[in-house]
Amino acid sequence: MIGYFDNQKKEYVIKDMYPLRPLLNYIWNEEIVVNLNQFGIGPSSAVNQGDLRRVVLDYRLVYIKDRDSGIYYAANRNFRQLNFERFETHVGLGYSRIFSTYQNIDFELTLSVPEKDFAEIMHIKIKNSDSKVRNLSIYPYVRPFVNTTWHIGYNQGEWDDDLQGLIFEHNGFNLENPYQTIFFKSDFLPKAYETTDDKFIGRYGSIEHPLALKNKSLSNFDTVSEENFACVFQYDFALKPGEEITINLVIGLCKERTDAIAIADKYLKPGYFEENLQRLDQVHEAYIEKMVVETPDEYLNTMTNVWLKRQVSLGKTWARVYGKGFRDVLQDCSCFASLDPETAKQKLLYTLKFQFTNGNTIRMYEPIEPHPYQDGAAWIPATVLAYLKETGDFDLLDEKVGYYGSDLQETVRDHMLRGLRYLYSEKGEHGLILWRGGDWNDSIDNAGMQGRGESVWLSIATIKASNEFIEILEEEGNQNEIITELKAEIEKLKAAILKNGWDGKYFIYGYDDYGNKVGSKDSVDAKIMLNPQTWAVLAGIFDVEDLHKLMDVVEERLKCDYGYLQCAPSMTARDPNIGRMSYFQPGVFENGSVYIHGVTFKIVADCLLGRGEKAYETIKILAYDNPLNPNSGVEPYAVSNMYYGPECVRKKGYAPQSWITGSAGWLYRGITQFLLGISPEFSGLKINPVFPQAWDKVKVSRLFRGSKYEIELIRSDVNKLVVNNQEIEGNIVPVYPENSVVQVKYYFKQHIF
Amino acid sequence: MIGYFDNQKKEYVIKDMYPLRPLLNYIWNEEIVVNLNQFGIGPSSAVNQGDLRRVVLDYRLVYIKDRDSGIYYAANRNFRQLNFERFETHVGLGYSRIFSTYQNIDFELTLSVPEKDFAEIMHIKIKNSDSKVRNLSIYPYVRPFVNTTWHIGYNQGEWDDDLQGLIFEHNGFNLENPYQTIFFKSDFLPKAYETTDDKFIGRYGSIEHPLALKNKSLSNFDTVSEENFACVFQYDFALKPGEEITINLVIGLCKERTDAIAIADKYLKPGYFEENLQRLDQVHEAYIEKMVVETPDEYLNTMTNVWLKRQVSLGKTWARVYGKGFRDVLQDCSCFASLDPETAKQKLLYTLKFQFTNGNTIRMYEPIEPHPYQDGAAWIPATVLAYLKETGDFDLLDEKVGYYGSDLQETVRDHMLRGLRYLYSEKGEHGLILWRGGDWNDSIDNAGMQGRGESVWLSIATIKASNEFIEILEEEGNQNEIITELKAEIEKLKAAILKNGWDGKYFIYGYDDYGNKVGSKDSVDAKIMLNPQTWAVLAGIFDVEDLHKLMDVVEERLKCDYGYLQCAPSMTARDPNIGRMSYFQPGVFENGSVYIHGVTFKIVADCLLGRGEKAYETIKILAYDNPLNPNSGVEPYAVSNMYYGPECVRKKGYAPQSWITGSAGWLYRGITQFLLGISPEFSGLKINPVFPQAWDKVKVSRLFRGSKYEIELIRSDVNKLVVNNQEIEGNIVPVYPENSVVQVKYYFKQHIF
Structure with a gap:
């Protein structure tokens, strides 16, 4: 058993601490995002000068040593798989809590982040459940990474008397780095400390066996010009039977030492740890209260009421964590509009700044992805529409927002219009929208780089977006000229799709720069692709009866045991006129995996046609407990972005990662707005x-x-x-x-x- | 005892396998450079598309398992510090050989690289010295890094029947990567293999305890879309008492699978391993024969005859490994001209291509360092002069070489002249050479960025270079106009140095953009700096008597227990008008360390003035066995680039790294050309x-x-x-x-x- 959902506490309890792959939790605020596995280990990242980078490396350990026996172990990691009496992790909404018991010492470590700042809070409880006094040394250990340039001569790490904790600095020339100072402090003065891995782990020791644990005391060695820093404190206790101690620690990054003191003290204030968890609970309780579903499917209820909301929440703030996709944030905001419309609005307005004045958008910000992707504008109206329908707040449309690389400020309404007009201005010889450097499928990144390739999917998406915009304008009631303009464009584009995009039984994906069909029965492989079909339903391109036939083709050609394939068969011939997708191994990512974002479109399409049985069946085979896919490795509480397809024989069904995918938002909307309706x-x-x-x-x-x-x-x-x-x-x-x-x-x- | 020199075999034998810091060896050819510690672990790098990057990561291990007892260990690493009967490393010229014996199994691992190609050869010998048959499984393990983009979907790793070995590929779209295919093959067909760390180490195993070692056989798992590859073979043997087996392995990188087969077979040909070591021995014997010194100082003899030559050899091919400094390669060629003039000539000609047509040079190539450093041109004449004096081959001067970013081709003579004319064209209001983005001291990178700061040191170096060029022209005998021009420039510049560079008892380092003196008695700190004084001697700026006085000031103000400080006292006030140096911690790098490059200038300066006692004493206090600096950690056989200065109280005397420094060439020339004369x-x-x-x-x-x-x-x-x-x-x-x-x-x- 992997574990179970504790719906009372809104936690997932991991009982198997050594599952197929690590089970992740994300905790974050607007400045820090932390990726934690079941042991509480994983990197913290921040946006630093417009780029996203890892700023604290990935160890968080608490070693416990029995000073009488000399036995030591990492209480939250148990490297050597000692015979712990208890070892489990409670994955919470905004925290992870690891429990262990070994030789009658109960250990509890809660990891969380405060409301603001780049900081992590570690809350440690240790209780003696033995019948005798236990003499323990406790060593929290975090490995910080301060070297933002390769000039290690800038580095120093030392005990700071003003802070009463450790400071690590990389204070270099000409660095505008907001995160050059790392601080580590506890609410309980340590007996001793280390600042380097060399002293703690030792040159020839290991993380399993830090050599410093053999000594009575850490060395209090301050250092400079060091590559491998370590934050380590030592506390010595003599715990009576039943006695429990609590230690709060804060580790964070900031610009200057003076900031460090202020931040550390704020989060070590008595009661702050509990207050912060209460705040988190209130936030999530509010999200839950927004929409509580009670279906006969308990798992579906739990996911819908609790976990999908959490995952969408990550997306609207951190998108894919490695970067913030324009369309990714928008899609998560479409969903988040129902949970926290004000925040969704702010995120939407911020994201619109990354639209060019020509109407197109960049693919990703923080860091900027400069490749000329083409579909950004097609995602804006749906998000605006979702917000308007949720709130009725039409003032949004008159909010002014800037453009990327320009001083121009225009209304949200203008942004949408520029986007659509851009798309209509970009048509190829088949009357379809130009493909350029890619669309939803950003791995088809070279089918249109010569300026001739055209995308059927993007054409369909443009119609859907146009209709959404028209729906807004019609509700406003005073933009008849634009509505007329757009309706004419839609008709022309629809005619072109039906004429040049139809392959007899389904839609092709497009034409490459040399006029070759992509995703067609005439293609060498990838003869059918999923998204043009599902989006034909989403956009209502056909009569309902024909759309049913189209979805029957999807069932017949793209279904596998654990989802629907992005294409079939996978590409095996590397094709520079396609780009990245054709170089991916078969069954991997866009090249024939069960790419779950696409499957969630399919679920919505099913529901739109009233095919609820199919939609629900699809939801069930995607789930972690699908008996036909026992080795997915996926977290029961998170949606993955992909299961490797059956053609990836070496890894089929496996989900390499979860959380960072737009699928959660689509699944949430699929269930609430479409399946439950x-x-x-x-x-x-x-x-x-x-x-x-x-x-x-x-x-x-x-x-x-x-x-x-x-x-x-x-x-x-x-x-x-x-x-x-x-x-x-x-x-x-x-x-x-x-x-x-x-x-x-x-x-x-x-x-x- | 760290170990001893085996002069017969030209090896250093490391006996203490757990010294203060790892003791490194470098092995390389023109395509690969491998940094090996005493265990044979460390990264391999290559120049890849003009950039220098790590292409194979840093584990090379051979695990041995006794199939009867189940006991296993890493024979070249001994993670758990088992009670090995023997464990030592022979650092050779072009190879490292690790010996171990545990429970009567003798192990020997020799690591080398072939003459060409990005490839490493692992030569393993295992002998049963027990009195009974021993059933052993042997597992060589290397961790390769194939992900040259973050698209892991390109990755695959598998047994290749054509190769009869493992192939790892990252064959992606639009990648012009010459190193996208990794191969691993042995001359002895393995019983089984792994391609991933997940299968070998295990998700919850460790490098000390790979979980796969608990199984009878590795799993032969081929994989795709993997982040953590592993090259692992398993061989099963039943070794009789006294029986010995030998396995040769080759691991390498190349463009295509077909290349892999050709390269692997070439280096697994019977006898190749031994031939290659013989070739290396001949190369080094030739270098040794070039100059054999017999002084009463055995250590000095060994370093001069064997090890300094090796270190200079690394410099002339790989410079500082992280990049190839224009001036760094030139300085090592000045020295290498006496060991292999033809190679020195080729390197010199290649390096001159990185001079601009305006006469200035870039600081570094592979990768390009674009910051406007100013001293490149001042290093060219000395290198040309060294080559000419060694060979008498004046044809060099008429060789045509291109310029950076230009189609112009000109002679070596023209390159030198353009360089000097550039320097003379760049003068400030004190008549000294403009500092721009830095000179020798590339950490004073902002004293002249406004175009006003001036460097005394660079002015002195310009005079030295001018005189070297004049010496060449005079020997040629037909360039009187240029000689006249340069002599006039020298006189003007010398007068400016004496007028504006003299601080009463010594030279300042220069003036910053705002006219503030740097390295002056009027400075807040760094009141005296070493190089202007020693270079005044090298350039003969003064009468001999005055130069003696100047060197007396150096002795008095800059000496410490283990060398001479780059400046005193270290800068403590961060000064943006200086740049990086003032942000380094006190005693670190250019900011007050014993920067050994500078100390070697001092040794030469001593010799030029006949101060041989001082020169020799300086050589001795730099050495690894200086009793006043017992914790330097330095390799006895390599020169470090720095000992942290006494003001770096936390690390004083420690040498963080060695090998990659121009000090070796200067020390070699200091000993041979100047001390021995x-x-x-x-x-x-x-x-x-x-x-x-x-x-x-x-x-x-x-x-x-x-x-x-x-x-x-x-x-x-x-x-x-x-x-x-x-x-x-x-x-x-x-x-x-x-x-x-x-x-x-x-x-x-x-x-x-």
Whole structure:
């Protein structure tokens, strides 16, 4: 057993501490993002001068030594797999807590970050559960990385009397580095310290066996010009039976020593650790309260109510962590709009700054990805629309935002329009949108670099975005010329898609610069690709009946035991006119994996067509407990971005990583807005469930525009909407005055495919 | 005891396998440079597309498992410090050989590189010295690094039937990487293999305890899309008492699989390993034969005859390894001209391509260092002069060489002239050469960035270089106009130095952009700096008597227990008008360390003034066995670039690294040409010894222009030169016809200070 969900505490409890691959948690604020495995080990990163880099390296260990027996061990890592009486990790929302017990010493380590600042808080509890006094030395150890240039002569690490803790500096010439000072302090004065790995681990020791643990005391060695720093404190205790001690530590980075003192003291203030966890709990409780679903599927409930929200929350702040994709942040904001609309709005406005005045956007910021990707603008209207429908706050449209590399400031409405006009201005000889350096599939990064290749998927996405923008303008009611302009463009583009994008039974992905079809029955491989089909549904390119046929092709050609393939078969011929995708190994990433972002589009497409059975089945085979994919390694509480496809015979089904994917947001919306069918509209909450036949009833509690809607979805032989005991025409629950509690019963008889 | 020199084998034998810091060896050819510690572990690097980067990571281990007892260990690393019966490393010239014996299994691992290609050869011998049959599994392990982009989807690692070995590829789109394929093959078909650390070490194993060693057989798992590759073979043997087996392995990088097969087979051909070591031995024997010194100081003899030559050899090919400094390669070539003039010439010509047409040079190539350093041109004439005096080959001067960023091709003579004219064109208001982004002291990188700061040291160096160029032109005899031009420039510049560079008792280092003196008695700190004083001697700026006084100031102000400080006191006030140096911690690098390059200038300066006692004493206090500096950590066989200065109280005397420094070449020339006084001149070998009074006699055998000069230097009460039993006027031994053996006795009565 990997572990279990503790829904009471909103935790996942890892019981198998040595699973197939490390099970990750992310904790973060706006300045720091920490990637923790089940042992609490992993890198902290920050955005530093517009670039994203690792600024504290990846060890966090607490060694315990019994001074009488000389036995020592890393209580949160257990390198040697000693016979711990207890060893488990509680993955929390904003913290990880590792428990261990060895030879009657109970250990607890909670890792969290404060609300602000680049800082981590380590909260350690140690209790003597033995019947005799235990003489223990406790050594917290963190490996900091201060060398932001290769000039180690700038480095020093030392005990600082003003801080009453350790300071590590890389204070170099001409460095505008906001993170050149590392500090490490506890609320309990240590007996001794080390500042270097050389002294603690030893030149010929190891992390499993630090040589300094053989000594009575650490050496208090201050150092300069060091490559391998270490933050180590030693505390000596004589713990009576039943006695427990608590140590709080803070490690962080800042510009100057004076900042360090202020920051450390703020987070070591008595009670801060608990207050901070309470704050986190309130934040997450508020997210949970926004939408509570009760379906017969407990796992689905837990994921929807708790964990998908958390994962989306990472995306809207840190995107893919290695960088902030323009479209990635927007998609997560589309979802986050329902959890915290104000934050979603701020993120949206910030992200729009990375649009060029020509209407196109950059692919990624922090760090800037300069390759000319083409789809950024197509993602803006959906995000704006989601925000508007959630809040009714049309003032957003008049907010002014700058452009990348320009002094121009324009409204959000103008940004959207520039984006769409850019796309329509970029058409090739088949009347489709030019591919340039890539679209959703950023691994097809060379099909359009000559300026001739065209993307069917991007053309479809442009229609979807145009319709979203039109929906906004129509609601505003005063932009008829633009609406007319866009509708004409849509018709032309749709005609071109149907004429040049249709392959007989499904859509191709596009044309490369030399007019070769990509993702076509005529292609050497990758004869069919997933996204043009699912997006044809999302954009409503066809009549419903034809879209059903299209999705049948998807079922037939792209399904595997644990999801739907991005393409089939995988490319095996390396093709410079395609680019990166064709150089990936078969079954890997865009080249034929179960790329989960694509599968979540498929889930939404299913729901839009009322194919709820298929949608739910897809959700289930993606899950960690799919018996047909026992070695995925995935965290039960996180969505991966990929399972290697079946053609990747050496690793099929394995999920190399999770968390950093836009799939979580799409899955959340797929479940809540489409499968359960509770979606915000300008005029109220629309109800249109398509959940599987086996479910008779689902309850949903949803906060919307300041009121609470307690909704029951009841399978029936009629369609009937009852709001506060009154039957209402249609399926839209109107907006009630703020602070109302609205009782909704929706009886429905949908045919589910 | 660290170990001992085995002069017979030209090896240093490391007996203490756990010294203060790792003792390094470098092995290399033109494509690969490998940094090996005493265990044979360390990174391999290559120049890859004009940049220098690490391409194979740093583990090379051979695990031995006794299949009967289950006991295993890393035979060349002994992580757990088991009770090995033998454990030592023989540091050879071009190889390292590690011996160990544990429980009667003798192990020997020789690491070397072939003459060409990015490849390493591992030669393993294992012998059963037990009285019973021993059933052993042997596992060579190397950790390769193939991910030249972050797209792990390009990666695969697998057994290749054509190679009969392992292939690791990162074959990505748009990569012009010559090192995208790694191969690993042995001359003995393994029983099994691994391609990943995950399978060999295990997710929760460690390098000390690879989990795969618990199994009977490795898993033969081929993989794709992997971040952590491993090259591991398993061989099973039943060794009879006294039986020995030998395994040769080759690991390398190349462009394509087909190349891999050709390269691997070439170096696994029977006998190649031994042939290659013989080739290396011949190369080094030739270098040794060039100049054999026999002084009463055995250590000095060993360093001069063997090890300094090796270290200079690294410099002329790989410079500082992290990059190839223009001036660094030139200085090592000045020295290497006496060991292998043809190679020195090729390196010189290659390096001159990195001069701009304006006469200035870049600081470093591979990778390019774009900061505007100013002293490159001042180092060219000395190197050309050294080559000309060694060979008499004046054709060099007419060789045409290009310029950096230009199509212009000009002669070596023109390059020198452009360089000097550039320097004279760059003068400030004190009539001194502009400092720009730095000179020798590249850590004073901001004293002249406004275009006003001036360097006294660079002005002195310009005079020295001018005189060297004039010496060449005068020997050519047909460039009177240029000589006149330069002599006038020298006079002007010298007058400016004496007027504006003199501080009363010594020279300042220069003026910053705001007219503040640097390295002056008026400075806040760094009130005196070493190089302007020693270079005043090297350039002969003053009368001899005044130069003696100047060197007395150096003795008085800059001496410490283990050398001479680059400045005193160290800078403590961070000064943006100085740059990097003032941000270094006190006593670190240019900021007050014993920067050994500077100390070797001082040794030469001493010798030029006849202060042989001081020169020799300086050589002795720099050495690894200086009792006043017991914790330097330095390799006995290599020169460090720095000992931290006494003001660096936390690390004083420690040498963080060795090998990669121009000090070795200067020390070699200091000993041979200046202390022993055997220096090539256009007309013959000049003899002018200044070695210490305590030595009565020194023998030197030197090859020069195709003949062998067997020289005895004998302290006497007259000066007398006897060549082939004939007394000759003066102190220059004329050039004899090629293949002569010339007997030289030089009696001398120099006063040594």
